[in-house]
Every structure is written in C-alpha cells, then in structure tokens.
Amino acid sequence: MTIRRRQISFRQTIVILCALAAVVPMFVLAIPFVAKLTVSMGESADRELRLVADSVERELQFQLSQIISQSRSLTQDGDIGRAVRSILFLNRADIQLRNLLTQHQVIAGAYLLNIRQEIVTAYPDRLIQIQLPVALMDTARNTMKSAENQKNHSLVVTALTEDPAFANQVDSSSVPILFYMTIPVPGVMDSPAGALVIVVSMHRLNQLANGLAHPPTEIDLKLLTVPFQSESEANYFGAMAPVKWPSPFEDPRALVVTVREPSHYRLAAIKTTALRWSGLAVLLAMVFGLLGYRLSRSLSAPLALLTSYAEAFGKKDYSVSDTRSRFSDFSAMFLAFADMAKRVEQQVADERARVALELNVLRNQMSPHFLFNSLNSVATMITIDQAEATSMVTKLSDLYRSILNASKSTTWSLQTEMDLVRNYLALESIRFAERLQYSIEIPTELQNIQVPPLLVQTLVENAIKHGIAPSREGGRVWIKAKSTGPDWCHFTIANSGAPFKPMSSNSQGTGLLNSKLRLDMLYGGDSHFHIGPTEDGTSTVTFRMARGLHQVQEDEK
Amino acid sequence: MTTTGILVGLILFTVTTSSLQAKDSAVLWHSLNGKPAELLRQFIFEFNRKHPGALREETGIDLIPALLTQMETGTLPDAVLAPSDVIGIVKKVNGSRIPHDFVHQPMSPEVRSTVSIGGIPWGVPILDGNTLLLMYNRRRFREEKPQGRDWAIPARLLQDFAARFSGPSSRSLPVAWKFDEPYLFLAFASAYGVRPESESIDLAAPAVTRALEEYQQLGRSFPVLAKCGYDCVAERFYRGEFSAVINGDWALDAAIQVLGPDLGVAPLPIFGTGKMRSLRATHALFFPGQSLSGPRGKVLKEFSQFLTLKKNQKRWQDFAHRVPANTTLQEEMAHHENPLDQALIQALEQSTVIPSSEQMLVLWQALGKGLHLLLNGTLSVKESQEYMVSLIQSPSSK
Numbered sequence: 001m002t003i004r005r006r007q008i009s010f011r012q013t014i015v016i017l018c019a020l021a022a023v024v025p026m027f028v029l030a031i032p033f034v035a036k037l038t039v040s041m042g043e044s045a046d047r048e049l050r051l052v053a054d055s056v057e058r059e060l061q062f063q064l065s066q067i068i069s070q071s072r073s074l075t076q077d078g079d080i081g082r083a084v085r086s087i088l089f090l091n092r093a094d095i096q097l098r099n100l101l102t103q104h105q106v107i108a109g110a111y112l113l114n115i116r117q118e119i120v121t122a123y124p125d126r127l128i129q130i131q132l133p134v135a136l137m138d139t140a141r142n143t144m145k146s147a148e149n150q151k152n153h154s155l156v157v158t159a160l161t162e163d164p165a166f167a168n169q170v171d172s173s174s175v176p177i178l179f180y181m182t183i184p185v186p187g188v189m190d191s192p193a194g195a196l197v198i199v200v201s202m203h204r205l206n207q208l209a210n211g212l213a214h215p216p217t218e219i220d221l222k223l224l225t226v227p228f229q230s231e232s233e234a235n236y237f238g239a240m241a242p243v244k245w246p247s248p249f250e251d252p253r254a255l256v257v258t259v260r261e262p263s264h265y266r267l268a269a270i271k272t273t274a275l276r277w278s279g280l281a282v283l284l285a286m287v288f289g290l291l292g293y294r295l296s297r298s299l300s301a302p303l304a305l306l307t308s309y310a311e312a313f314g315k316k317d318y319s320v321s322d323t324r325s326r327f328s329d330f331s332a333m334f335l336a337f338a339d340m341a342k343r344v345e346q347q348v349a350d351e352r353a354r355v356a357l358e359l360n361v362l363r364n365q366m367s368p369h370f371l372f373n374s375l376n377s378v379a380t381m382i383t384i385d386q387a388e389a390t391s392m393v394t395k396l397s398d399l400y401r402s403i404l405n406a407s408k409s410t411t412w413s414l415q416t417e418m419d420l421v422r423n424y425l426a427l428e429s430i431r432f433a434e435r436l437q438y439s440i441e442i443p444t445e446l447q448n449i450q451v452p453p454l455l456v457q458t459l460v461e462n463a464i465k466h467g468i469a470p471s472r473e474g475g476r477v478w479i480k481a482k483s484t485g486p487d488w489c490h491f492t493i494a495n496s497g498a499p500f501k502p503m504s505s506n507s508q509g510t511g512l513l514n515s516k517l518r519l520d521m522l523y524g525g526d527s528h529f530h531i532g533p534t535e536d537g538t539s540t541v542t543f544r545m546a547r548g549l550h551q552v553q554e555d556e557k
Numbered sequence: 558m559t560t561t562g563i564l565v566g567l568i569l570f571t572v573t574t575s576s577l578q579a580k581d582s583a584v585l586w587h588s589l590n591g592k593p594a595e596l597l598r599q600f601i602f603e604f605n606r607k608h609p610g611a612l613r614e615e616t617g618i619d620l621i622p623a624l625l626t627q628m629e630t631g632t633l634p635d636a637v638l639a640p641s642d643v644i645g646i647v648k649k650v651n652g653s654r655i656p657h658d659f660v661h662q663p664m665s666p667e668v669r670s671t672v673s674i675g676g677i678p679w680g681v682p683i684l685d686g687n688t689l690l691l692m693y694n695r696r697r698f699r700e701e702k703p704q705g706r707d708w709a710i711p712a713r714l715l716q717d718f719a720a721r722f723s724g725p726s727s728r729s730l731p732v733a734w735k736f737d738e739p740y741l742f743l744a745f746a747s748a749y750g751v752r753p754e755s756e757s758i759d760l761a762a763p764a765v766t767r768a769l770e771e772y773q774q775l776g777r778s779f780p781v782l783a784k785c786g787y788d789c790v791a792e793r794f795y796r797g798e799f800s801a802v803i804n805g806d807w808a809l810d811a812a813i814q815v816l817g818p819d820l821g822v823a824p825l826p827i828f829g830t831g832k833m834r835s836l837r838a839t840h841a842l843f844f845p846g847q848s849l850s851g852p853r854g855k856v857l858k859e860f861s862q863f864l865t866l867k868k869n870q871k872r873w874q875d876f877a878h879r880v881p882a883n884t885t886l887q888e889e890m891a892h893h894e895n896p897l898d899q900a901l902i903q904a905l906e907q908s909t910v911i912p913s914s915e916q917m918l919v920l921w922q923a924l925g926k927g928l929h930l931l932l933n934g935t936l937s938v939k940e941s942q943e944y945m946v947s948l949i950q951s952p953s954s955k
Contacts, residue, residue, distance in 0.1 A: 078626060087922045087948050088621055088646075094926075118951065121926075125935040128944065 010303065011296040018292025022284040026277065034274050041266045049217070053259040056209045056219055060257070063208065067104050067198065068156055068181065074100060075185045075196050083121065084114045084185050084194030090121055097123035100198075106208050108171045108201035112185070113140055114194045130169045136197065140182045144192040147184035156181050171201040209257065220258045302330035309337060318345035354410075354521050370461070371396075377431050392430055399423045406453030414456075414481070415447040421457050421479065428464055435474025436464065442481045446489050449547050452518050459493040459541050462511045467495030467539055478538075489547055494540040500533035512541070519543055582613045583853040583860070587638035588620055589840070592810040592877040593684070597638070604863050611856045621918060624650045624845060633846035635853050636860070640687055641671035641839040645915040647679045653849035655681060659858060662865040663884040667910050671839040674913055680841035681861045682882035684873055686806045688904040689744050689835035691732065692794070693801035695821040732826065733782055733789040734803035737932050739924040740836060741803060745772055748831030753909055757916035760924065760945045769931060769938045776932055783932060803833075806901060810878045813897075822900040824907055837908035839882055874898070880905060916949075923948035 074080055074096055083093030097110045101123055109127045112120045117137050122128050132140075180199045187193025202221065209219040264271075302325045309320055318341045323334035374396050381389035402420040406412070418440060425438050438460075460477060468475045475497025484490045512531055519527035522545075529543040589597055594616065601612050620639050627633045628650050637643070644652070655678040664682060672680035734741045743751065743758070746768035751758065759765070776783030790804040795815045803825060804812075812820050825833035842861055849857055863869060870881035880887060880901050887905070890898040911917060927945035930936040936944060 078629075079622065082622075082625065086625070087919055087926075087951065088625060090922050090926055090948075092619075092622055114951070120951075125930050125933060128930060129936055129940060 010300050011293065014296035014299065015289050015292040018295070019285040019289040022288035023281045026281045026284070030274070030277050034270060038267060038270055041270065045261060045266050049259045049261055052213050052217060052219075053257050056212050056257045056259065059212055060205065060209060060221075063104065063106060064200075067107065067200065070100060070103070071181060071183050071196060071198050072156065075183045080112065080196070081185055081187065081193060084112060085187070087120070093121050094123060097121065106200055106204040107198055108204060109199045111197040111199075112194060113197060115144070115187070115192070117141055117195070120194065127170065130166070132197065133163050133166050135163075136166075136180060136182075139180075140195040140197055143182040144184050144195055147186075147192045148190070151190055156183050167201075170199055171203055213259065217259060217261045220260065222256045222258065298326060302327065302334070306333065306337065309341070313341065313344070316348075318342070318348070350521065354518075373431055374427050377427070381430065388430075392427060395423045395427050399427065403454065410452065411450035412453050413447065414442060414449050414451050417451050417453065417456050418442055418447075418479075420454070421460050424457055424460065425477070432464075432468060432474060435471075436468050437474070437476040438479065439476070440479045442479070443483060446481050446483060446547070449489060449545065451545060452522065455515055455518060456491070456493065458511050458515050462515075463493055463495035463539065463541070465511075466501065467497035469498075471497035473497070483547070484544065487547055488544045490542065490544045492540060492542050494534070494538045496536075496538045499537060500539040515541075515543075519545070522546075581853070582610050583635040583848075583856050585612055585614045585636045585638060585860075586618055586620060586623070586634040587614060587616055588618070588640075589616070589638065590807070593807070593873070593879055596872060596877050600864060600869065604860055608856060608859065611853075612860055621646060628845070631846075633848070635846075635848040635851070636842050636844050636857055638683065638840060638842050641680060641682070641841045641913050642911045642917045642921070644672060644674065644679050644841065644843055644913045645918040647674065647843060647845070648915070650845035651847055652679050653844040653847050653854075654679060655843075656849075660861050660865045662867075662870070662882065664882060665884045665887070667837070668839055668882050668884065670910055671837075671913055672841045672843070679913075680843035681865065682839040682841045683864050683870075684840035684879050685837075685882045685887065686880040686901065686905060687836070687838040687840070688806050688901075688908045689741065689803050689825060689833075690806055690809065690900065690904055691801060691803055691823040691825055692790075692809070692812055693732075693821045693823065694794075694797065694816065695819050732801040732803060733785050733794070733799040735787055735790060736776060736783055736785045737925075737928055739921055739928055740805070742768075742772060742924070742928055744803070744825060744833045744835045745775075747834035747909070750831070752834075753836070753912050753917075756912045756914035757920050760920065760927075760942065760949065766938060766942055769942060773931060773938060806879065806904070809897070809901075813878060822897055824900070824904055835904060835908040836911045837905060838911045838913075841882075919949055 077096060079089050079092035080096055083089040093112055097112065101107050101110060109122060109124060111122045111127060111132060114120050117140050119128065119132075122130075179202070180197055183196045183198070184192035185194040185196055206219070206221050209221055213219050305322070312319070320334065320338035320341050323331060323338050325331045325334060374392070378389050378392045378396065381392055399420060402416070402423070406420075422440070425436070429436050429438075456479065460479060463477050468477065475495055478492065478494045480492045480494075482490050516527075516529045519529050527543050527545065529541075531539070531541045534540050585601070587594070587597060598614065601614055605611055615634065620637065620643055624633065624637070624643075624646060633650060655672070660681055662682075668682050668685055669678070672678050672682055746765060749768040749771060750764040751762065751768050782789075789799060790802040790808065791811070793799055794802045795812075809822070825835055842857075842864070844857060848854065865883070867883060867886065870883040870886055873879045873881045874886060874890065878897065878901075880890065887902060891902040893899060923945040926948065927936070927941040930944065931938060931941035
C-alpha cells in the first residue's frame with residue numbers, strides 16, 4: 001500500500017508561513033495576557049466596589065448624622081419655637097425649613113406641628129394639604145410627652161412608615177418606605193411647644209447613594225430584617241422601626257449598602273480589546289499573507305523559469321533567454337545554467353558531429369570499390385587457388401567484422417587496429433601483388449593504447465589509393481609508431497609511389513579530412529596532424545595520439 | 558506718666574464716653590428706603606446737632622419678628638417708625654401710650670385712627686399714605702387734559718384698562734404688580750367687595766372666595782403677571798416692558814428719578830364692574846418697652862415734635878414725594894398744580910384705612926401664606942381660604 005502524500009506548492013507554503021508568522025505570536029502572547037488581565041480586573045473590581053461601599057456607608061452615616069444634628073439645632077431655634085406659638089413667625093419658620101431641605105436632598109419634607117399636633121407649616125408647600133398618617137401623629141404626640149416626662153428636648157424619635165399612599169404623596173416615588181424623625185420643639189418651662197417632623201425618603205437615600213457611584217455601578221439600600229442593637233447616634237439610620245408595631249421605639253433597624261456592578265462592564269473593555277486584536281490579527285494575516293504571496297511569486301518565478309528551461313532541455317532546446325533576476329543568487333544560478341546549457345549544447349553538437357563523422361567514416365569504409373576489388377580478387381583467386389581464395393574470403397570477413405565492431409566503440413586498441421590494417425594490407429597485397437610493399441613498426445608497449453577505430457586503416461587506404469595504385473611500379477607503405485613521452489605517441493604513415501598531391505575536394509581529401517576531424521575531435525589541435533611530402537618524395541602523414549585515451553563503448557554514449 | 562500710660566488713658570476714655578453715649582442715645586428702628594430714609598437720616602442729624610448723641614437709627618430689620626424677639630430679651634428699641642398696622646403688637650411689646658399733648662399736629666380722623674386702638678393713641682403719625690398708585694409711562698398713553706380735581710384720571714386710560722380686563726380672552730397685559738403681595742391682592746379684592754371691618758378682614762367671606770377665584774384666573778390668563786415680583790414694578794417697568802404698574806407711594810420717588818416727566822400717576826383701575834381700592838396706613842412713631850417713661854422719654858418727645866413741625870412735614874412732600882400726616886399740608890397739596898401731588902391726595906381719598914389691630918398682623922401672615930399656596934397651585938381656592946382661616950383661628954394666632 002502506498003501512501004500518497006499531498007503535495008503543497010512553494011507559494012502556498014510561503015503564504016501560509018507568512019500569515020502564521022503574523023498571527024501566531026499575537027495569539028500566543030495575547031491569550032495568556034487577556035486571561036491574566038481578566039482575573040486582575042476582577043480582583044480590582046472587587047476592591048473598588050468594597051471601597052465604594054465603604055464610602056457610601058460613611059457618606060450616609062454622615063448625612064443622617066448631619067440631619068439629626070441640624071434638625072435638633074432647628075428645634076432649638078428661637079424662630080421655630082415662636083412659630084409653633086405665633087403665626088407671626090411663620091415666614092421665618094418657612095425660611096428655616098426651606099434651608100434645611102435645601103441642604104439635605106434626602107429629606108422629602110418637614111412639618112412643624114403645634115402642641116395639638118396641628119400643622120403650623122410645612123415645606124415643601126404642598127405638604128400643607130397632605131395630612132400626616134395617624135401613626136405619625138401618634139409618634140409626634142408621644143415624642144412630646146416623652147420629652148416632657150424625661151425633660152429631654154434632644155430626643156429624636158424615629159419610626160418607619162410603609163404607608164404607600166403617604167409615601168407616594170410626599171415623595172412621588174414608588175418606594176413606599178419612609179422613615180421619619182420627630183423632635184420636640186421646646187417651649188416654656190421645659191414643656192414642648194410643638195414638634196418638628198422630618199421625613200426622610202428611602203428613594204432619595206438610594207438616589208444619594210447611587211449618586212456616589214458612577215454608572216454602571218449601582219447601589220442598593222435595604223433594611224435589615226434583623227433588629228439593630230446599637231442605639232448610638234452614629235448608627236442612627238439603624239434606629240428605625242415599623243410604624244405598624246405597637247411601639248415606635250422598638251427594634252431599630254439598619255441599612256445595608258450593596259454595591260453592584262455588571263460583570264460585563266469591565267470585561268467589555270477586555271473583550272473589545274481582544275476583538276480588536278483578533279481583527280488586527282486577521283488583518284495582519286491578510287497583509288502578511290499578501291506580502292508572502294508577493295514574496296513567493298518573487299521567489300518562485302525564477303524557479304519556474306528554471307523549471308521551464310529544464311523542460312526545454314529535455315526537448316533539446318538549450319536556449320536560455322533571460323538570466324536576469326531581482327535576486328543575485330538566482331541571477332548567478334541562471335548564468336551558471338546558461339553556461340551549462342551552452343556547454344551541453346556544444347557537447348551535443350560535438351557528439352552529433354562525432355557520430356556523424358563516425359558514420360561518415362563507416363560509410364566511407366563501406367566504400368564499394370574496396371569490396372568490389374576484393375571480391376574480384378576472390379573470384380579470380382577461386383579459379384587459381386581455392387585455398388587462397390578461401391583465405392581471402394576469411395580475411396575479408398574478418399575485415400568487415402572488424403569494421404562492424406568499430407561502430408560499437410569510439411576507440412579500440414592499437415593492436416586491434418593493426419590486425420585490421422594487416423588484414424587489409426594482406427587483401428590489398430593480393431590485388432597489387434609485388435607492387436605493394438609495406439612495413440609495420442609498432443612498439444609492443446603501444447599495442448594497448450586506444451585509438452579511434454579505422455583511423456590508421458583509413459590513412460593506409462588513402463596511402464594505397466593515392467600513392468600505390470596510380471604508380472605502375474607501385475610503392476611501399478610504411479606504418480610507424482613510437483612513444484614520444486609518457487603521454488603521447490607519434491604515428492607516421494608514409495608511402496612512396498605517386499608524387500604527393502595537396503588535399504582537395506576529391507576522395508583523397510575526404511579520408512584525410514575525416515581522419516583529421518576525428519583527431520581534432522579527440523585532441524583539438526594537439527594531434528599535430530600533418531600531411532605533406534618528404535625530401536625523398538614520399539608522402540607522409542604524421543600525427544600524435546595520447547597514450548591514455550580511454551575506450552568508450554558505444555552504448556555508453 | 559509715661560507716654561504709654563497716656564495713650565492707654567485716652568483709649569479708655571474714648572471707649573467709655575462712646576459707650577456712655579451709645580447707652581444714652583435713643584435707638585430708632587425704621588423700615589424706610591430711598592429718599593424717605595435719606596430724609597429721616599437728615600432729620601436725625603439735624604436733631605442731634607441740637608441734642609448731641611441723642612438719637613441713632615437702626616434699619617434693615619424685619620420689624621415684627623425682631624420686636625417680638627427683642628421683647629423676650631429685654632433689648633427693645635426706644636422708638637420704631639413703622640407702618641401703622643405694626644402698632645397691632647404694641648401690647649405685646651409693652652408700648653407707651655401717647656399722651657394727649659405729646660405733639661401738636663393737625664390730623665384727620667382717618668390719620669388718627671391709624672394709630673389708635675380702642676380709641677387710645679399708641680403712636681405719632683409722621684407720614685400718611687402707603688397707598689397704591691397706578692404708575693404709567695406717559696409716552697404710551699394719550700392723556701386728556703385734566704379737569705378740576707379729576708386731573709389724574711385719563712379717561713382713555715381707564716377705558717383701555719377696562720376693555721383689556723374685560724375677560725380672559727385679552728392677550729395683552731395692560732398693567733403689572735407684585736402678584737403674590739397680600740397688600741396688592743386686597744386692593745384687587747376690593748373690586749369684589751372685600752373691605753376691612755373694624756379690626757380685621759373676614760377672610761371667610763364669600764367676597765374673598767370670589768376675589769381669590771378671579772385672582773387665580775387672572776394669574777392663569779396672564780402668566781407673566783402671575784410671576785411678577787418686585788422687578789416688574791421697578792426695572793422692567795422702567796425698561797418699558799410694562800406700560801403701567803401698580804405700586805405703592807413708597808416707590809414714587811424712585812420712579813420719578815428714573816422716568817422723570819414721562820412718569821404718569823393715576824388712581825387704581827377698574828376690574829370688571831368694581832374699582833380697585835387701595836388700603837391706606839400711616840407711618841408712625843411708637844415706643845415699645847414703655848420708653849416714653851424711661852430715661853430717654855424726653856428726647857423721644859422732642860424728636861416726635863421735631864418730626865411733626867410743619868416745615869419738616871413739608872420736607873417729606875418736597876424731598877421724598879410722600880404725603881405728610883399734617884392735614885393742613887394735605888389740603889394744600891390737593892390744590893397744588895403739581896399733578897403728582899394731586900394724584901397722591903386723590904389716592905388717599907379713594908383708599909381704605911387699614912385697621913390697626915393685632916388681628917391684622919395675623920391676617921397679613923395668613924393671607925400671605927394662603928395666597929402663596931394658592932398661586933403656586935398647592936391649594937385650591939377653597940383650600941387656601943380654609944387654610945388662611947384656620948391660621949387666623951389657631952391658638953398660635955393669639
């Protein structure tokens with residue numbers, strides 16, 4: 001079973017990596033930070049709300065203490081005392097009550113009652129027509145009685161009323177709870193002349209408390225259900241009791257301040273920030289992704305170009321049109337690729353030429369004249385000497401087998417070449433008889449050097465063709481090779497007979513030209529191929545070959 | 558004796574003599590403002606030239622509450638120059654009766670009645686009037702030529718007012734006054750038959766109910782009028798926001814100073830079918846704490862006589878545009894060519910004397926409070942009337 005791996009392009013990789021590089025650090029850093037911040041803000045919120053609660057409690061205590069204190073002072077005021085006895089001081093009493101309420105917004109109203117609990121005056125004005133509940137009047141009466149009995153005009157009696165109708169009329173709020181204070185107004189001879197009733201609104205207390213906090217923080221005031229034990233003035237606002245109870249002096253209560261804040265308030269800021277960061281991360285991912293895309297295009301374009309060149313190479317197109325790139329590395333790569341392409345192209349061209357040349361050689365070797373002449377000789381020999389004819393056919397067979405073998409490799413040993421040359425010369429000797437003389441001088445140490453196939457044979461054939469064959473007397477062919485150093489050996493193929501003629505476009509020139517070309521292919525100009533006459537009239541072809549030339553099989557090309 | 562010792566001695570002497578002088582000076586409380594206050598100060602100055610350090614004034618005091626309060630502490634002033642209805646508390650503050658030959662000044666019965674309770678005089682009238690006047694900007698009205706003593710009544714003016722006040726459909730506000738002032742309300746209520754009786758006014762009377770209803774309706778028809786305070790009859794009148802205002806003769810001098818010849822004065826207009834009648838009182842000297850019998854009684858007598866000298870009485874008229882209590886001078890004013898003088902006298906004649914009684918003091922308080930509660934919508938007419946009556950009848954009014 002093969003597992004097929006899904007491939008992903010370079011461009012996609014770059015884009016994803018860039019986007020991740022922008023986004024991942026942000027989230028990796030932001031998430032723990034946000035978590036920590038949330039916890040910290042929660043703790044901070046708790047502390048702040050506790051501080052707010054403490055502050056509200058202190059403010060309420062202060063306000064209510066102030067109200068008690070100022071109300072007591074008011075009852076001691078001469079104008080108030082005279083007002084409960086004479087309406088001539090009504091205006092002054094109104095001013096005093098107005099001042100008191102102006103200073104304390106939590107006071108919903110104030111009544112001044114005379115000795116018979118009749119309303120002398122009230123503030124705000126509309127309270128004139130709002131009769132006090134019976135229970136409150138009873139409280140006022142009892143307060144005055146107690147003050148007289150105890151000789152205590154500092155008495156402050158508080159009570160609670162849950163009379164919704166009265167509360168609504170006084171305070172215009174839906175909160176039915178009011179608590180009020182009755183304070184005796186001293187008259188002559190330590191007898192109270194009246195009473196001051198201060199009505200405090202729970203609704204306004206709530207408003208006062210909430211005014212101390214900033215939205216969305218809310219403050220709620222509630223009365224404890226458990227009776228409050230302390231009777232000290234500082235805990236006044238605990239000294240309350242429902243009017244409905246038999247006695248208004250029992251079971252003082254306390255206010256509980258509760259501070260609330262919606263949990264999402266502070267977290268909203270964090271959430272908003274987190275959302276913003278997420279949005280920013282997405283934006284960054286998009287931006288960096290785009291940049292990555294551009295980058296990848298810049299990077300992959302040269303690679304794509306290189307790919308196209310490589311594909312063209314496969315189609316034997318070695319042209320590299322554009323070697324320029326924004327990146328120096330890629331430019332260097334293109335230049336190297338172009339250089340390689342050029343060399344490959346040259347090599348391919350050379351190989352083609354070599355192959356063409358080899359084929360040409362082979363084609364030349366396959367010249368029908370030699371075969372024609374040889375077969376004629378064989379035919380003649382058959383009638384004369386069958387054994388000789390058979391020998392000729394054998395040699396001819398060997399020769400052409402060798403020629404066929406020559407096409408399989410680019411080189412073979414000098415020994416093989418010389419065997420072929422001997423066979424050839426032997427066959428030519430039959431044809432030319434005494435007209436052809438030849439000598440071969442090849443040192444033993446050179447037998448194994450690699451030479452291009454049919455190189456020497458071609459030159460020998462050329463020598464016979466242009467030197468021996470045209471001459472009536474015939475001539476001699478010398479074949480010599482000698483070592484000229486560790487790397488080279490020198491070859492001479494000379495012939496006598498017909499005088500030397502310079503190379504031309506005829507067949508003599510073609511064989512020599514092919515040989516020269518073959519040597520040039522192998523050695524460039526280092527083969528020193530030379531052809532020319534000598535002083536004694538022989539034609540000589542000299543060249544050199546490397547002693548270390550490796551044999552390359554045809555199937556390895 | 559060292560220099561220091563001399564200096565200390567001088568300081569002690571100065572302080573001692575000052576305090577002695579202060580102790581010997583008679584203290585006069587009053588509630589006058591403007592030109593009348595200035596004139597009174599001048600009188601005191603002139604009097605003190607003959608009687609060095611005899612008298613000093615104290616002003617800016619809420620007289621009734623202050624007197625009642627001071628009564629408790631025993632530090633009453635020697636004399637009080639106040640509207641005659643303040644005399645209603647003369648018994649509470651242990652005031653001195655005025656002896657028969659205390660001053661020699663011709664006084665009309667009306668003037669005399671303002672300072673008498675039960676036929677017994679308790680004060681010395683100095684000024685007469687405290688009447689309400691219709692003050693108008695003459696540039697806004699066409700006046701007819703005065704005919705005899707009816708000079709001050711521009712017929713066209715009255716017709717305009719009558720027409721404009723004929724019903725709530727009227728849009729323009731012809732005249733303004735301090736709407737929640739009981740003194741003005743009673744003048745308005747007089748058009749509906751509300752009159753002072755012997756010692757007080759019966760606030761329970763149906764006429765009062767009617768007057769309260771009309772007054773409430775008037776305020777609703779003219780919200781600008783309903784909100785009018787002192788600024789309406791002063792700055793806003795002078796600026797021309799109101800063409801005419803109803804104000805007391807105590808404000809006449811200030812109006813003259815601002816408007817000059819453009820100020821016109823006329824008696825009160827007609828409402829419906831009734832004509833407004835102002836109340837009337839004198840400004841009188843009275844002497845709480847039996848001061849006439851005290852060490853400064855002589856000074857007080859001399860000062861009273863000084864103020865009631867005819868030449869000094871005339872100075873109230875000439876300088877402060879107030880009507881003197883001297884009847885002879887009043888008669889002379891009536892024949893003056895000066896239209897203002899004639900208007901003042903005519904206003905006096907057309908006004909009703911306020912009873913000088915303790916009940917009136919209570920009434921002012923009750924009326925003031927009740928009117929305030931009516932006009933601010935706290936109480937209805939019936940409720941406010943009942944409230945006023947209850948205040949008057951409560952034990953605290955006694």
